[in-house]
Amino acid sequence: MNLKELAKHLNLSPTTVSRALNGYPEVGEATRKRVDEEARRFGYRPNTHARRLATGRAHAIGYVLPADKSLMIDPLFSDFVAGATDVYAAHGFDVMLHAGGQEDESSVYQRYSQGGSVDGVVVLGPRLGDPRIELLNGLHMPYVVHGRVGGLTSDFAWLDIDNYGAFYRATKLLIDLGHRRIGLINGLEDFNYAHDRRCGYEKALQDRGLNADPLFTSSGLMTEENGYRQTKRILQLANPPTALILGSMLLVAGAMRAANEMGLLIGRDVSLIAHDDGLPFLNAQSLVPSLTTTSSSIRAAGERVAQLMLGIITDPEVELPHELWSVDLIVRGSTGPAL
DSSP, X not given: OOXXXXXXXXXXXXXXXXXXXXXXXXXXXXXXXXXXXXXXXXXXXXXXXXHHHHHSOOOEEEEEEOTTOGGGGOHHHHHHHHHHHXXXXXXXXXXXXXXXXXXXXXHHHHHHHHHTOOSEEEEOSOBTTOTHHHHHHHHTOOEEEESOBTTBOSSSEEEEEOHHHHHHHHHHHHXXXXXXXXXXXXXXXXXXXXXXXXXXXXXXXXXXXXXXXXXXXXXXXXXXXXXXXXXXXXXXXXXXXXXXXXXXXHHHHHHHHHHHHTTOOBTTTBEEEEEEOOOTTOOGGGSSSOOEEEEOOHHHHHHHHHHHHHHHHHXXXXXXXXXXXXXXXXXXXXXXXXX
């Protein structure tokens, strides 16, 4: 089926169908939805070259990975992009991944801006004082940040979860259960999300007149091996913590292995709380014991960031979106009262 045949089937003009498929703002949402549904039903996809000539758009979104390619094997990144591609595909957009190499990240953004190979970029893993914000503002290229950058919140589009509030509530729960020695196994704290989590943890302790013991905390890669090593180090201290908060489900796998090796019963001898991004192969509820978590879907975040990105491209004058998602605290069997 070609464009004219699809337009005849819908009883619409070819121009209207083309504009609906290409995201023009003057096409009503009901019409756009109807056109998209019928195009998918008949397997119609616009000719890419013709679409670019007609709209002046590349119909591609850039995701630039760091030079070490660590994100390529990160299951969180994979789930995030999987959610995004579902949204882009429904609107006729592709994802362009730049996977490191000799070219540094700033040069990639500059090349994208000059060459018009993408219509916008998604900024991943923002760090404290991240220089990419100033660079992208200067390039005048649409972008959305997955996360925030220090105190900056107003001059760029972003979506983030409430990492500070999540770890404040997790720490408070443990204090309410009678725990006074609480450890934190965190991600790398030059990343904004991990910095916020430590701040939430420390503030909850401070509000109850407690201090964060540096021996009880660590900052590093969120891997099973690091979770194992840091948990074993912390729990072998002369006066170890009675509870641990961990930055990811990957760390939990190592933490549980360490606790089991030491003959500790999770939920009785040591309580565990972790952040759960909803990865399908790491189900917090199916662990033994089931795991208390702060929870927010990374896939849903990928979907929403894609929606925000397309909204900015479709209407460059739209007010820049700032979304802070609340995080659920789900209490299960891995937390119990301090002995």
